[in-house]
Amino acid sequence: MIELIPPTNFDDALVTEFKALGIKEVYGKLAIDALGGGRFASGLPNVSRKRLVRHVKKLSDAGIDFNYILNAPCFSSREFTRSGRSSLRRLLDWLVVNGVRKVTVTIPYILQLIKDAYPDFKVSVSTYAQVDSCQKARYWQEIGADEITLLDTCLNRNFKLLKSIRSGIKVKLRLIGNTSCLPHCHLFQYHALLSAHGSQTAYSNKAGFAVDYCAIYCKYLRLANPVNFIYSQWIRPEDLGIYEEAGIDAIKLIDRRCSTATLINITRSYQKRSYDGNLLDLLPAFQGKSPKNPGNLLLKIKYYFHPLESNIFKIMELDKRMNGLDIYIDNAKLNGFIAGLKEKDCSYSSCPECGYCHKVASEAIRYDKDYLEKTARTYKSILDNIIQGKI
Secondary structure, X not given: OOEEEOEOOOOOHHHHHHHHOOOOEEEEOOOOEOOOOOOOHHHOOOOOHHHHHHHHHHHHHOOOEEEEEEOOOOOOOHXXXXXXXXXXXXXXXHHHHOOOOEEEEOOHHHHHHHHHHOOOOEEEEOHHHOOOOHHHHHHHHHOOOOEEEOOHHHHOOOHHHHHHHHHHOOOEEEEEOOOOOOOOOOOHHHHHHHHHHOOEHHHOOOOOOOOOHHHHHHHHHHHHOOHHHHHOOOOOHHHHHHHHHOOOOEEEXXXXXXXXXXXXXXXXXXXXXXXXXXXXXXXXXHXXXXXXXXXXXXXXXXXXXXOOOOOHHHHHHHHHHOOOOOOEEEHHHHOOHXXXXXXXOHHHOOHHHHOHHHHHHHXXXXXXXXXXXXXXXXXXXXXHHHHOOOO
């Protein structure tokens, strides 16, 4: 049976719900730490170390393991300095003291350091490591990885390659299920690096915030051409069996920025392997603005008020103009879609000539044309403001 790995937003109410759903592992991290991770700190809950420790204990008491995310793809070469290595070791020592025995990494050296100094740790490889071939997977396996999250932008719909990697690799393999990334996304690496530096203590004077150009551009691409909603590399709850057949051991769910109700709905839908409604409900990237750290004026000033670097009033204006997308993707109309893709080879075909996803989009996506065009213009204007330096 394929395992589900949801995130936690550190709301203790999730513990009871996840236990009832049979969840055995969740993941998360501090908003800012030495190494950083895959989300800007300004979009994450402001969780203290004390609260994280208390939450991890509750998870452990419920029989749920906690995987601490250390998946920044860049540490600015600080891993090879005394101060950088010491800051990383202090973080890992703190995790050990508080009962955490599993982490997720992107940098090979970090994995080797952990396996050398903390042999009891289980180490998972992040999708940011961009493992998209048997050769790459074998490399990580040979240096001690216990499991690998494969690159969703390349592999979520490449079943031939998934089976090839599975046949040559012994460690557990994961995929991200409710991703919204486009195939072979040209923004993937840049976005990962931006997020990493937006969550590292070394940049604490300005850490945690950047205008998320990549996310804005990503939404614009879909508004300008709705077939991109279908191109996105999501895996529906109903299609998990296909990935079991391909040898995938676990499906990782996102997003750590979601509300408790949203996380429960997403996890429950994948556990039931069924969702009757709008597929966008399960894709956090299209549910509007990321939640900001609530109720802490000092944090808001820290993240957003840098008058010598950016125009706070323009940033506030942009923030008000970015809303959730009033678009409906009928999940029931997507029955059979992934099975149909198995008969094709998207890596070696031209999308416009194939037309398969265009046909599915015309049947499954509902929207008001005037709304779509107006919203696309809004996002284009936001992008222009960013590109022209008006913020």
